[in-house]
Amino acid sequence: MQLATWNVNSLTVRLPQVLDWLAANPVDVLVLQETKTTDDKFPHEAIEAAGYKVAFFGQKTYNGVALLSRSEATDVVKNIPGFEDDMARVIAGTVDGVRVVGAYFPNGQAPDSDKFVYKMRWLEALQNWLREELKQHPKLVLMGDFNITVDDRDVWDPVALKDTIHCTVEERDHFQALIDLGTHDAFRLFEQAEKSYSWWDYREFAFRRNRGLRIDHILVSDALKASTQACVIDKAPRKNERPSDHVPVIVTLG
Numbered sequence: 001m002q003l004a005t006w007n008v009n010s011l012t013v014r015l016p017q018v019l020d021w022l023a024a025n026p027v028d029v030l031v032l033q034e035t036k037t038t039d040d041k042f043p044h045e046a047i048e049a050a051g052y053k054v055a056f057f058g059q060k061t062y063n064g065v066a067l068l069s070r071s072e073a074t075d076v077v078k079n080i081p082g083f084e085d086d087m088a089r090v091i092a093g094t095v096d097g098v099r100v101v102g103a104y105f106p107n108g109q110a111p112d113s114d115k116f117v118y119k120m121r122w123l124e125a126l127q128n129w130l131r132e133e134l135k136q137h138p139k140l141v142l143m144g145d146f147n148i149t150v151d152d153r154d155v156w157d158p159v160a161l162k163d164t165i166h167c168t169v170e171e172r173d174h175f176q177a178l179i180d181l182g183t184h185d186a187f188r189l190f191e192q193a194e195k196s197y198s199w200w201d202y203r204e205f206a207f208r209r210n211r212g213l214r215i216d217h218i219l220v221s222d223a224l225k226a227s228t229q230a231c232v233i234d235k236a237p238r239k240n241e242r243p244s245d246h247v248p249v250i251v252t253l254g
Contacts, residue, residue: 002029
């Protein structure tokens with residue numbers, strides 16, 4: 001079973017790229033972030049024609065998430081239960097016995113901003129919910145755009161970016177709290193090339209210079225760790241014309 005995550009930074013703009021990628025990489029599950037479209041305009045017909053069932057949760061201009069799967073997802077949940085939020089950030093469903101949680105974590109803007117306070121509250125709510133989800137669904141995968149680097153290996157210039165957004169102690173502590181629930185960073189279960197990133201700014205030729213961050217993650221639960229066979233970042237879509245600033249991350253489960 002292969003599962004992937006991709007922040008597409010507007011599905012309206014990048015639907016052809018998503019369909020082309022799925023044709024070349026027929027994963028079983030793909031979660032999308034920043035679809036940036038309302039539910040009435042979601043291109044479900046084109047996705048279904050490509051062989052995927054789809055659950056989606058969007059809003060105008062910002063955010064938006066979707067869960068594409070070969071087998072129809074059941075017990076679909078949108079956003080974090082019990083956490084009042086007008087942002088479309090989370091979609092979860094069970095696919096072939098695996099609980100899949102796709103999430104677009106808040107950016108946080110800056111450590112001294114109201115948006116950072118919201119990010120901290122959101123992360124705490126996510127942890128509390130996932131603690132219960134893991135009890136009900138031992139086979140669980142959390143994946144998406146976390147907007148958090150795990151450590152300095154995930155940062156092209158850890159000295160210059162120390163304590164800036166995505167790289168603060170507070171954010172990394174929350175990431176560790178997710179690990180402490182009984183999950184594992186699938187990418188770090190395997191030996192990986194240095195300077196492996198999943199996001200690059202559009203400015204200053206950042207992709208060409210590999211000045212990026214690894215902020216798109218896949219966490220697998222204890223029950224899935226032994227069956228995790230590979231986890232890779234696919235940089236190819238970043239070379240497309242009008243690409244997303246993020247690229248897909250794929251995990252293979254045995």
